[in-house]
Amino acid sequence: MITNCPQCRKKLRFSDAQKAKILMALENLAPGKQLTIKCPHCRASIKIDGLERTAETGGDLQPPAPPDLDWLTTGRFAGEEKVEDVPMSLVLFADSPERNRVVEAMKSVGYQVVIAETAEEAKKRMQFVNFSCVTLHTELEGGLENSVFHDYMRKMSMDRRRYIFYILIGPEQRTLYNLEALSTSANLVVSEKNLKYFDVILRKSIPEYEELFGPILEELAAYGKR
Template sequence: MSPETEEYGGGFKTALICDDNSEMQNVINSALKELKYKIDISTSSADTLEKVRFNQYDVIVLNENFAGSSPENNEVLKFFQNMPMVSRRHIFLALIGQNLKTLDNMTAFSKSVNVAINKSDIPNLANILKKSIDDNEQFYKVYKETLRKLGKR
């Protein structure tokens, strides 16, 4: 298996960064490392789709303008919006954008993501992700435990 599609074992929490801007990548990378994630960085929409096909990521941080796309026409976001819920439920998807309201549940719901984050709040990314991921894990805790007991996950 190539390094681009490396699978992680041993209980690592994994994350994928989908952002073209190297400064943003560094900030996102630092926040995810602080939260103890093993991190991959995607370089294009095709690269993202390949990585997601071969790896199970716990967290994906996506810039709405990733790979030259617009917020309305983001191929990666559309992929996750159309993913069957049985698979999508196991991925925490954070969307970063210029006009998004941070931690706004209606915005997140309308975009089919777990959390919306405004670019201006990136300095607080580790705290935003920690709170949002913890809330998400608490929300799905009983559901995931039931799946495990039934041998489905």
């Protein structure tokens, strides 16, 4: 991975979460395409070549541990500004106190929230609305392996999927664990036990996502890819 900005020559320092998101984006790039990110120092655009596919991978590689979540209880990010220019969020979740908490957190960061209680209802909603964020409770359809809606999201064309921040919430998820998000074709995973901090999690994760992928989405929009 690139270590210095080609424009200002300053060293690029990425957090583990940012590195995981960059690798996720590189994995999804079509052959011959490049990923564009912004230099945190001079704000210049930096293009990164896609990852080469190899037949074998090292057998001794170990996945990184889930992130430390101690900062959730400190109030850090709680006073951050609302997310800007994010119009609508779809929440696919059965009626419950947990759903109410998710909806309130979404509203607190600036989303307009639409609720669906079945996969078919959610899919119909998405036919007519370009949602910027979609949240699925993994237990709604008896787990991801049985989820019609999750399968729908996984098979969605990248022309549309790249503009959706897809969140999975469930008892088995490990909050902010990007490797798990990558393996489940999501942008963010959140454990049910951390839902009381969901607004804080959104304030941290959404700006990071937009900072990393905003430039390439802007370029695609400029070329009429949206």
